[in-house]
Amino acid sequence: MIPRELWPHFSEGNAITLLETGAEFFPALALAIDHARKEVFLETYIFRHDRIGELITDALVRAAERGVVVSLLVDGFGSRDFVASHMNLLVDKGVRMLVYRREVGRLLLRRHRLRRLHRKLATIDGRIAFVGGINIIDDHNTALPDHPRHDYAIRIEGPLLQPIHDSARRLWELVAWASFRQRLRLKDTLEPRTDAAGKISAAFxxxxxxxxxxxxxxxxxxxxxxxxxxxxxxxxxxxxxxxxxxxxxxxxxxxxxxxxxxxxxxxxxxxxxxxxxxxxxxxxxxxxxxxxxxxxxxxxxxxxxxxxxxxxxxxxxxxxxxxxxxxxxxxxxxxxxxxxxxxxxxxxxxxxxxxxxxxxxxxxxxxxxxxxxxxxxxxxxxxxxxxxxxxxxxxx
Missing domain, CATH: 3.30.870.10 (Endonuclease Chain A)
Structure with missing residues (x-):
């Protein structure tokens, strides 16, 4: 058992930027994906095929077309419409995609139905990560289109990339194994870049x-x-x-x-x-x-x-x-x-x-x-x- 005084595990030397609403988050995420050279992990609860969904989808496809290993993990409930309509299109264009707890019937009251993938994170080339609460959905697509959903995310560089990257990799492997998608199991992935990038102490x-x-x-x-x-x-x-x-x-x-x-x-x-x-x-x-x-x-x-x-x-x-x-x-x-x-x-x-x-x-x-x-x-x-x-x- 981890001694209480050593938990959670803080790392020093991180650079962390606050991103407020999708107006700051989505361009930063798309830009990072467009600069990816080796690997992209993206996890989200909701992936909606709308203006923002197309922006991120296009960036993922462009990355896959230039040889980047792109791994997209979405929740089977929050992204059920996207899975039904666009999953095969992304897979055909080279994006590796898995679904966490795929929905098999909207009216079924199954015991574990509420156990969802709710986290929103991304890692790009093991050197940049994004963590926050913003889904891949147009945050103006509400009853109040003049005012977007109010939410936050962060852009991270530094030693904190190690636990974020490790967590994304472990969950991908778990879902691939549980879904009997052995061909999507991970082989070698790059080691995250963990040298100091700033002065912030942080824990994942x-x-x-x-x-x-x-x-x-x-x-x-x-x-x-x-x-x-x-x-x-x-x-x-x-x-x-x-x-x-x-x-x-x-x-x-x-x-x-x-x-x-x-x-x-x-x-x-x-x-x-x-x-x-x-x-x-x-x-x-x-x-x-x-x-x-x-x-x-x-x-x-x-x-x-x-x-x-x-x-x-x-x-x-x-x-x-x-x-x-x-x-x-x-x-x-x-x-x-x-x-x-x-x-x-x-x-x-x-x-x-x-x-x-x-x-x-x-x-x-x-x-x-x-x-x-x-x-x-x-x-x-x-x-x-x-x-x-x-x-x-x-x-x-």
Missing amino acids: VIRDNLRHRRDIETAYLDAIANATDEIVIANAYFLPGRRVRKALTGAADRGVRVIILLQGRVEYALQHYATKALYPALLRHGVRIFEYHRSFLHAKVAVIDGHWATVGSSNFDPFSLLLAREGNVIIRDDGFARRLRERLDHAISTGATELEPSRWRHKSLFKRGLHWIAYALVRFAVGLSGYGGDRDTAER
Whole structure:
């Protein structure tokens, strides 16, 4: 067992750039793929055939045509339409493609259906990586086309490439083996370039259903427990279990400013209203809650005490913390944390509204009851996926 003081594994000497929304992320990803010479790994939950999907598809095909080994892994639920309509076209053009848990019937209620590939990452030639929460989908393709989904990713160079590249390789091998696609098993891949590229200390943390089931949650809990000044969390889907809620309210009780930026618009009604069941208890302890209305919030980031930050794919809900494969980068750097905090402050000031505690104290019993019914239904769905019998896990 890894000694607690050595986890997570931080590497020094990284260069990490914050990318805000698809306007910054998609051109950077396409450019990196266009400069690839040997190898591209790309993992995503959603790959949609739209304006952005075509941009990235074209870059992948161009890379494959010039001899780059291009490996694309998509989720069978989030990318099911793309798999049905475009997978064979990409394969015919030389792109190696695998599907994580392919959908065999949309109406089937299978026990493990909610265990998805939710992480979004890419590695190019073992020298550049991207990690974040942005899917391959036009982020203007919403009910509010003038305002894109608000989300973040990061571009990475340096020693952190080693664990990101290793993780992408292991998952590809696992899916190839489970899919009986032996011809897509990896042969020799290049070694990541791990010499220093900057001065940032960072760690790559994953969540899977084996050895790393609680690593992301534990990293959050450790940072929250050690916070002395401020905790800022921006999350699209926020439905944490008892331990996380207790950690946040405990931080607020000891004088830490706790600010949570959440989705204000209804995207998935059940999760949206289930989250509201948690508002009264958080507000009662002095946690400040802001709802983002300018567009759809899709962020999964946090800044704590001005020097600890995380950017990744993991929401604060049971689907991310208990079921899905996720990937986050934890960054210990004042400059990066300050930059992310500034962008979150801008999002709050230009697109969010703070909830007044008095408003929630006077909610009718009927509305409170509806929120708790939604909460119970979400927990029931988690139970159907195999975690309902574990009381400790079900409460997390």
